[in-house]
Amino acid sequence: MKYDLSPDQKLLKDTAREFFSKEFDTTLVRDMVKDGKGFTEEHWKKMAELGWMGILIPEQYADFEMSFLDMAVLLYEMGYACFPGPFFSTAVLGVITLLEAGSDPQKQKLLPEVARGDRILTLAWTETSRAYSASGISARADLQNDHYALSGTKLFVPYAHIADTILCAARTEDPQEDREPGISLFIVDGKSPGLGVEVLSTMAGDKLCEVTLNQVRISRENLLGERNQGWSVLKRVLLKAAVAKCAEMSGGAQKVLEMVVDYAKKRVQFGQPIGSFQAIQHHCANILTYVDTSKFMTYQAAWRISQGLPFEKEASMCKAWVSDSYRQLAALGHQVMAGTGFMEETDLQLYFKQAKAAETAFGDADFHREIVAGQIGL
């Protein structure tokens, strides 16, 4: 067991910390909520130059290959900075899906552009059914001679409004018992005729979209992976994405801790810093416990993914633990920072909202506890 980052990972972490603190502050987070696009070209290009889009991309397609654990280190810093934009949907969701299911020509075509920062990706799977399972997918892809016609409505698709490519899950077969659930994945051009995108108004300002598909024409070569085998791919992708999301959450949690402790040391009431009161100290001790344990659970799961070990149980344990921890520690943070933390101009509230949004992404704690229950043979 080793709990420290490698020298390379430390370098990556320091580079990211410096980049985000120099290039960017939370004014921009607030601006991006109002901004239509939700990211700036300038930052996007610089991040591509640093090689970050390509961390998960094998070296045959780009020059920046690092491990999933390295990606977790970077995402931790993005979470720390509360950095908005389509990085997660592109470099994590999109890239992992392409790697899990894509043919070599498909990867050859898309991944080098992603690594250069020239292509934004996203993944569309949830729908209005509210179900987080294959049965919740009812968008249809009908095979018509040389192409598929995609119709249906997708919800909560991150950054679809600026995505060049939407990887989309749709039904190619009706659900039947004892059969693969009949889901296939498709590579959909963001500018396809029949495709409509509307940005939803969200609490944390994340650009989540409604995507409507009306007889969108997809050529057969843009079937991603095997027909009817898409659900098992999605399950793996979403579990890895859950761990990646936890890395972002752990970084955000660390930032909350620092803001709160800093405040507790400076804020004077009853003639002394409030941080000297046990009630406040115990809140802070609980926050640190949530922070440390979230980090360990995240890095353990990310390490298993990097090592090619089975990771299902640890990944679900991780998402369940971090989901609850981040929400609870952000709430404790508000208790310490009181009225000040409640003000829009204070950063704490940005993290509080992010914590809730991230908790619901890729399955909340209840969802993942149910997976864990299955994994431990209940």
Add this chain to the structure above:
Amino acid sequence: MDFGFTKEEEELIEEVRVFIKQEVTPELVAETEDLGAIYGGTQARKFMKKFATKGWLTPNWPREYGGLGSSEMVTYMIRDEMAYARLPLYFVGAHMAGPTILRVGSEEMKREFLPPIARGELEFVLGYTEPDAGSDLASLTIHAEDKGDFFLVNGQKTFNTHSHVGDYHWLAARTDLDAPKHKGISMLIVDMKSKGITISPLITMAGWRTNEVFYDGVVVPKKNLVGEKNKGFYYLLGALDFERMFPPKAYQRLFEEIADYARETIVDGRPLSKNPLIRQKLAQIAIELEVAKLLYYQLAYILDKEKIPDYQSSMEKMFATEMAQRITNTGMEVLGLYGQLTKGSKWAPLAGKVEHDYRGSVVETIYAGTSEIMRNIIAQRGLGLPRG
């Protein structure tokens, strides 16, 4: 980062498991339960005579004092396995007094005490708490008067659990009445058979015994002063950092038994384990056990880097012991009305183990520093918040 164990570590642990499987008797498990998992009973000493021959009681000690010179990681792994097997958990000699003697004791003291501790032949008795010195330990008043050739000790200790089974008192006593309270304390090693010591039992709500210890003119030889005079409180704080670690597997076994019970018990036509609420609760425990494991082995990792864990050991102790109470409470919820049935009752599930541990786990968040003191330490040492 690396969250696995090495091949050598895995192999050693397998050897330990096999040994434990072959050598642990029902009598030993029963004795351990009766004693509240402290070391020193007859069965435990019998078992340890063989177990310690392998160096497994004190693997991190140097070979010359009876250890294997191995890593803290291995030491922590072995302790975790011992906890899982329901062997004694609380060793004052091997885990608290011994490491302190190793750091600050004279060569003569090391030679006298360390090898027999490593062989499991000597057990110490933790002598910290007094009626008016609990969390505020530096307020202790038992007096060791320097008489030139010896110390003359008068006063009282309480909650010294090993007293009726241990051999030597690991005694914190006041040696300077005028110095600031934490600068006037020394550590002494006192033979429990010394003239003038009276041990009086206190019975806990868990059923096991702890003790009051009275000192009435007890003579302690000068050579039994540990390290320097009046530095005892600092040694004690250091020893507490070793004590504050709690093997997460101590309650894992119970959790597994509760999960088995849920799988095997049919209620309203389906196993309890198919009830969504029970699945949520048990999965949450499985997750917390994983969290506790990562906190626990972090301590070994820090020690192996030759650093001293400070807030981390408090965090591990706090988390693992609070988890222990959540595990026993979850067990009681799963068992429902049956949970209250005690050992020996014909309807008691799991031989009354859940009921027993539910009572017993109350003290986990109290001994060796309450959860509240742990949070103070985390806040002050870990985050630099000012003392109030």
